[in-house]
Amino acid sequence: MNWQPSASLQVIRERARIYRQIRSFFNTRGCLEVETPVLASTTNTDVQVATIEVPGFEIPFYLQTSPEFAMKRLLAAGCGSIFQITHAFRQGEAGRLHHPEFSLLEWYRAGYDYHQLMDEMELLITTLSLHQCSFTRITYKDLFRQVMDLGVDEVTLEQLRDHCKKSVPGTNVAQLDFDQCLDLLLGVVIAPTMQGYQFVYDYPLSQAALARVREDDNNVAERFELFFDGIELANGFSELTDADEQRARFEQDNAARAQKGLPQYAIDERLLAALESGLDDCAGVALGLDRLLMVLLELDSIDQVLTFTD
Amino acid sequence: MLDGDPCAIIENEFVKPGKGQAFNRVKIRNLKTGRVLDKTFKSGDSVDAADVIDTEMQYLYNDGEFWHFMDPQSYEQQAADANAVGDARQWLKAQDNCEVTLYNGSPIGVTPPNFVELEISDTDPGLKGDTAQGGTKPATLETGAVVKVPLFLEIGELVKVDTRSGEYMSRVKK
Numbered sequence: 001m002n003w004q005p006s007a008s009l010q011v012i013r014e015r016a017r018i019y020r021q022i023r024s025f026f027n028t029r030g031c032l033e034v035e036t037p038v039l040a041s042t043t044n045t046d047v048q049v050a051t052i053e054v055p056g057f058e059i060p061f062y063l064q065t066s067p068e069f070a071m072k073r074l075l076a077a078g079c080g081s082i083f084q085i086t087h088a089f090r091q092g093e094a095g096r097l098h099h100p101e102f103s104l105l106e107w108y109r110a111g112y113d114y115h116q117l118m119d120e121m122e123l124l125i126t127t128l129s130l131h132q133c134s135f136t137r138i139t140y141k142d143l144f145r146q147v148m149d150l151g152v153d154e155v156t157l158e159q160l161r162d163h164c165k166k167s168v169p170g171t172n173v174a175q176l177d178f179d180q181c182l183d184l185l186l187g188v189v190i191a192p193t194m195q196g197y198q199f200v201y202d203y204p205l206s207q208a209a210l211a212r213v214r215e216d217d218n219n220v221a222e223r224f225e226l227f228f229d230g231i232e233l234a235n236g237f238s239e240l241t242d243a244d245e246q247r248a249r250f251e252q253d254n255a256a257r258a259q260k261g262l263p264q265y266a267i268d269e270r271l272l273a274a275l276e277s278g279l280d281d282c283a284g285v286a287l288g289l290d291r292l293l294m295v296l297l298e299l300d301s302i303d304q305v306l307t308f309t310d
Numbered sequence: 311m312l313d314g315d316p317c318a319i320i321e322n323e324f325v326k327p328g329k330g331q332a333f334n335r336v337k338i339r340n341l342k343t344g345r346v347l348d349k350t351f352k353s354g355d356s357v358d359a360a361d362v363i364d365t366e367m368q369y370l371y372n373d374g375e376f377w378h379f380m381d382p383q384s385y386e387q388q389a390a391d392a393n394a395v396g397d398a399r400q401w402l403k404a405q406d407n408c409e410v411t412l413y414n415g416s417p418i419g420v421t422p423p424n425f426v427e428l429e430i431s432d433t434d435p436g437l438k439g440d441t442a443q444g445g446t447k448p449a450t451l452e453t454g455a456v457v458k459v460p461l462f463l464e465i466g467e468l469v470k471v472d473t474r475s476g477e478y479m480s481r482v483k484k
Binding site for chain 2 (some may be wrong): 046048049092093094095096097098154168169170171175176179180181183184186187189203207209225232
């Protein structure tokens with residue numbers, strides 16, 4: 001019977017070290033540590049995120065895929081800038097970089113926009129890193145232009161499918177929609193060419209998730225992701241604070257879920273009520289701590305940093 | 311089943327952006343041709359399952375064209391052609407148990423036991439006293455396989471061989 005941890009003792013100690021440093025980083029910068037439930041009666045409607053439902057209750061309960069909604073309610077309640085280290089759960093995600101249960105650092109900054117949050121993230125990772133690190137920033141559009149000479153705002157779906165066919169042989173491209181093509185190209189063709197810490201920002205509106213639309217460019221959302229050598233580490237936004245728009249996105253999600261035959265979820269009315277009551281401008285980001293540990297310790301697989309995988 | 315042929319997944323990589331579509335990039339071996347190819351599926355896509363089973367069978371004999379195997383429980387016999395037997399042929403000794411892969415009830419692959427014990431049918435004369443130097447020489451075994459064996463072994467002796475690497479493991483006392 002193999003009862004030993006999946007991670008080495010060195011990794012377990014390194015995890016403790018970075019958690020200590022994360023807490024000290026935010027404590028000295030006026031960010032309040034909070035805790036929100038991992039088990040709740042609402043969940044994310046995002047089509048690409050599969051929730052684990054927990055049996056045994058009279059109404060459905062779900063393991064949270066992210067602490068985002070609860071943390072935004074805290075922001076609306078006047079908590080100011082907050083951070084949390086917690087676990088999140090995603091059904092069916094398993095592989096070299098995925099595990100159905102994983103650790104997140106999520107933080108929100110009152111009054112920040114997404115670029116200010118990227119600045120703070122650079123500072124945090126530099127603090128945690130054992131080596132000197134440098135960061136670059138590129139827009140989503142420029143990244144596709146640079147690596148594939150592809151204009152994401154001018155290409156047609158047919159052309160995009162041709163790109164996928166050529167770059168990723170053995171794919172049934174006829175059944176991919178526009179964003180699925182982009183996801184495939186980014187994950188399989190572009191990510192392997194990316195080097196070092198790189199922020200990708202200004203995502204297409206169709207991939208806005210919970211980000212605010214840019215005021216001076218209605219085609220993109222103020223969303224960013226951080227990659228290291230093409231491994232996705234973090235996702236952040238200038239947060240959408242408009243309750244009506246948020247409700248519309250939830251409803252779009254559920255409509256898309258219905259179309260794909262996926263379960264539809266009750267809209268989180270508490271979050272909408274909190275936004276309704278007024279949420280000042282803020283930016284928030286979630287950073288995957290398991291993957292960050294992998295990157296900091298130069299390990300290949302998430303199993304090497306998870307304490308137990310059984 | 312893929313393009314009409316039974317296939318086995320040999321590698322499966324999960325690729326998913328946090329907020330995007332998940333894909334599985336798989337390496338697939340066509341069980342009929344042995345060819346390996348890359349495929350990318352959206353996670354959750356399905357393909358038809360192939361009626362493929364691996365079954366333990368006893369090797370009987372080769373009639374020049376087919377290799378004959380028998381299910382030790384049902385005594386049912388199967389004839390496998392050269393394509394299905396492939397490289398396994400050089401390790402097949404009558405009465406040994408093998409794993410036979412059946413597709414729609416017919417053999418498409420044969421896997422020999424990991425270790426076989428076979429008699430040396432031909433090799434250069436033994437050189438007594440050379441054991442310390444650890445030299446080797448080629449030896450032809452009763453099934454036709456050629457393996458490198460230590461210099462002191464002679465025709466008629468039994469050796470244990472790892473069929474996965476084709477390497478000599480040890481001498482077996484009769």
